[in-house]
Amino acid sequence: MEDHCCSTQLIDGDGQFNVVGLDNFVRTTKLSDCGLSYAVVAIMGPQSSGKSTLMNHLFRTNFREMDAFRGRSQTTKGIWMAKCVGIEPFTIAMDLEGTDGRERGEDDTAFEKQSALFALAIADIVLINMWCHDIGREQAANKPLLKTVFQVMMRLFSPRKTTLLFVIRDKTKTPLDYLEPILREDIQKIWDAVPKPQAHKNTPLSEFFNVEVTALSSYEEKEEQFKQQVAELRQRFFHSISPGGLAGDRRGVVPASGFSFSAQQIWKVIRENKDLDLPAHKVMVATVRCEEIADEKLRLLSVDEGWLAVKEAVQAGPVPGFGKKLSAVLDKYFSEYDSETIYFEEGVRNAKRRQLESKALDVRLHLLISILFNFVVGMKELLCSCHACA
Incomplete structure (x- = not known):
């Protein structure tokens, strides 16, 4: 299990992002x-509520779990991530540090808010782990x-709809049909009481979240039943994501090749306490990644065997089928660029493609200039040779 899930601390307890x-x-x-065929699932909830245990059973990850025999204390520090084993599509699990922990103290809620915002900006599905006896x-x-x-x-502009899956832990004999309406009523009251900007004064909860509720038996007292559920x-x-x-509507999802850069930038903005504008963020990610991909294609072009062969042949004289050979090489890298950027914002990827074509045109012009130069030099040598013979 450990070999497959690649458990990694993404952000440490001090808020440092693990880029490497x-x-x-x-x-x-x-x-x-x-x-775009991937999903992100995050879990949040009170400290020592069994979040890591649930994730490990649910996704076959290996997040560190609390040792009940050593007392209830902080186990997960910061934010950890792992690949969900055996789940299609590719799904990333994120295990957030528990809230309401004695280690951070009563007044230190900054990291809780930052990690919650990060999870909502990144995840398609957020599990809210809670005790059954807390309902009502x-x-x-x-x-x-x-x-x-x-x-x-409220800080996420143009909100993407996220699924909030409330997981009721250590369910009692009370049927879920009785528990769920009470929980949903509590959720609605909290939503109504939250201060909102003028633009969202009357926005219903359903615009931001899909709310789902499920319940699980006690892991310690009814382990087999828990595992079955x-x-x-x-x-x-x-x-x-079908x-x-x-998963939610995925309006804010970025292509997987931009996930690392996107996550880093989102955390940076959150730590700097700026407003997080997801549409602008999506364009920024597309700009950076498409430019990186275009630069990589130009670099590969410069060492391409076909390109080097044409370049070398040009130095010796006219090359039969020069245009077709050069176009074949360039089209290969244009096609690769298109396939690698297909999921990024259309306007950005098209603009970067035009830049790639422009730089490739410069390459062609240099070759043509080289051909003309060699032609002129050759003609000059030929004329000189003719004059000498005369």
């Missing part, structure tokens, strides 16, 4: 090859978390 670790994760798991309680542990989730969602829940994550699947 993420790049290694992307390379090892071949995430970049997925295009005014001072429930999940209420500050939900307020945080809703407050930070988790196995059934796991099935819902297959084909999650129409009608568990």
Whole structure:
């Protein structure tokens, strides 16, 4: 299991982003090859509520779990990520540090809010882990978390609809049919009470979130029943991005090859406490990645064997079929650029392609100039030779 999920600490407890670790994760798991066919699932909830245990059973990851015999304490620090084993499409699991932990103290909620905003900006599905006995309680542990989730969602411009899957842990004998309406009523009250900008004063919760509810038996007291219920829940994550699947509308999704850069920039903006404009962010990611891909194609062109052969032949004299040979080489790299940028924002990728074509045109002009130069030199030598003979 450990060999396949590639568990990596994405952000440490001090808020430092693990760029090297993420790049290694992307390379090892071949995430970049997925295009738009990938999903991100994050989990948040109170400390020591069994988040890592649930993720490990649900996705066959190997996040560190709390040792109950050593007392209830912080296990997950920062944000960890792993590949969900055996799930299609490619799914990334993110395990967030628990909220309401004694280690950070009562007043240190900055990281909680930052990590919640990060999860909402990145994830298609967010699991909210909560205790069954908290449902209907005014001072429930999940209420500050939900307020945080809703407050930070207000900072996401042009919101992408995210699925909030509430996982009720250690379910009692009370049927879910009785628990769910109470939970949904509490969720709605919290949403109504959250201060909203004028543009979203009357925006319903359903515009931002798909709300789903499920319940699980106690892992410690009814382990087999818990495992069976988790196995059934796991099935819902297959084909999650298909129409009608568990994932949201995915308006803010970036191509997999831009995931690393996108995640880094989102965290940077959050840490600097700026407003997070997802449409602008999507354009920025497309601009950077399309430019990188175009530069890489030009670099590969410069060392291409076919290109070097044409270039060398030109130095010796006219090359039969010069235009076709050169076009074949250039078309190869244009085609590669198109296939690698197909999922990025259309306007950006087209603009960068025109730049690539322009630079490639410069390459062709240099070759033509070289041909003309050699032709002129050759004619001059021929004329000199004729004069000498005369």
